[in-house]
Amino acid sequence: MGEVIVVTSGKGGVGKTTTTANLGAGLASLGSRVCLIDADIGLRNLDVVMGLENRIVYDLVDVTSGNCHFRKALIKDKRFENLFLLPAAQTKDKTAVSPEQMKTLCEEIKDEFDYVIVDCPAGIEQGFRNAIAGANQAVVVTTPEVSAVRDADRIIGLLEKEDLREPKLVINRMRFQMVKHGDMMSIDDIIEILAVDLLGVVPEDELVVVSTNRGEMVVMNNASRSGQAYRNIVRRIKGEEVPMMDLEENSGLFNRLRRMIGLK
Amino acid sequence: MLDFINRIFGRENHSSRNVAKERLRLVLVHDRAGVSPELLQALKAELIQVISNYMEIDEQALEVSLDSSENQVALVANIPVKRMKRRFQTESA
Numbered sequence: 001m002g003e004v005i006v007v008t009s010g011k012g013g014v015g016k017t018t019t020t021a022n023l024g025a026g027l028a029s030l031g032s033r034v035c036l037i038d039a040d041i042g043l044r045n046l047d048v049v050m051g052l053e054n055r056i057v058y059d060l061v062d063v064t065s066g067n068c069h070f071r072k073a074l075i076k077d078k079r080f081e082n083l084f085l086l087p088a089a090q091t092k093d094k095t096a097v098s099p100e101q102m103k104t105l106c107e108e109i110k111d112e113f114d115y116v117i118v119d120c121p122a123g124i125e126q127g128f129r130n131a132i133a134g135a136n137q138a139v140v141v142t143t144p145e146v147s148a149v150r151d152a153d154r155i156i157g158l159l160e161k162e163d164l165r166e167p168k169l170v171i172n173r174m175r176f177q178m179v180k181h182g183d184m185m186s187i188d189d190i191i192e193i194l195a196v197d198l199l200g201v202v203p204e205d206e207l208v209v210v211s212t213n214r215g216e217m218v219v220m221n222n223a224s225r226s227g228q229a230y231r232n233i234v235r236r237i238k239g240e241e242v243p244m245m246d247l248e249e250n251s252g253l254f255n256r257l258r259r260m261i262g263l264k
Numbered sequence: 265m266l267d268f269i270n271r272i273f274g275r276e277n278h279s280s281r282n283v284a285k286e287r288l289r290l291v292l293v294h295d296r297a298g299v300s301p302e303l304l305q306a307l308k309a310e311l312i313q314v315i316s317n318y319m320e321i322d323e324q325a326l327e328v329s330l331d332s333s334e335n336q337v338a339l340v341a342n343i344p345v346k347r348m349k350r351r352f353q354t355e356s357a
Binding site: 145146149150153154157179181182183184185186189193 | 279280281282284285287288289291292295296
């Protein structure tokens with residue numbers, strides 16, 4: 001029986017969907033059976049981020065309303081045969097599904113998968129309550145901005161109220177040069193404020209945009225730093241101890257020189 | 265000149281990073297109290313208990329709230345006292 005992990009943030013645009021897609025692909029590449037659920041009804045996006053938008057026949061609301069069995073609605077990924085997507089409905093709204101229905105659905109699906117990952121919509125209303133209803137673990141995504149961190153704090157409080165204790169934090173779009181110059185909150189600043197466990201830090205990376213443009217996941221790009229960050233997060237989810245990445249940007253001339261002469 | 269030196273040495277504290285952290289710290293005091301009104305309720309109940317050991321207070325009129333000014337948050341309690349007790353009981357008494 002698998003785990004149900006909800007990926008949430010409160011604030012929109014911090015990278016929930018990107019994180020969900022990359023965790024899914026990363027876990028699948030290590031051999032786990034993974035099912036991703038897009039719970040953002042009316043604003044379906046996980047399909048297009050994964051490049052699966054042309055394959056949708058049935059959706060989440062078809063399943064919860066009893067139109068079809070969930071197995072029939074699952075879309076198999078193009079790259080991993082053990083990765084599946086249950087897309088959100090695009091024409092309904094968030095009230096088309098109830099928390100009880102989501103709970104029942106997650107119970108059914110997790111019997112057949114190692115990991116069920118639910119992509120939560122932004123906000124704290126019904127869509128949020130639906131997305132967390134069936135989860136037994138939560139990943140909170142934030143960026144190093146005051147608005148995102150504040151919303152993350154709110155979400156962590158609400159998750160704890162719903163008995164999703166000890167949510168894990170992913171800090172996305174980190175810019176280490178800016179932290180060094182005192183122009184961005186550091187990992188430690190954010191952890192100190194939120195008082196939660198850190199699951200991983202994903203550096204700002206243009207390759208995320210490039211991959212998403214193509215409907216691919218950056219976690220599969222071995223040359224990318226953000227991909228490496230996601231691969232580390234995936235291994236931590238599987239219970240491995242993985243040290244945090246060396247987060248300095250290795251671009252400066254001095255750093256390159258030091259590396260050349262073997263000081264680093 | 266002094267300003268310039270201050271800027272060099274004091275830069276760390278006025279960096280936007282630290283400003284962000286400080287603003288967040290303050291705003292979250294309020295947010296967290298708002299998320300759990302139970303916290304203020306529980307605090308109120310315990311305050312009544314403790315203060316009642318020393319004086320008689322008007323429990324109905326008691327007010328407890330968080331107040332914020334420029335750079336700090338204060339717990340403000342308005343507790344009308346009806347009468348002082350002549351003898352006070354502490355746990356050790």
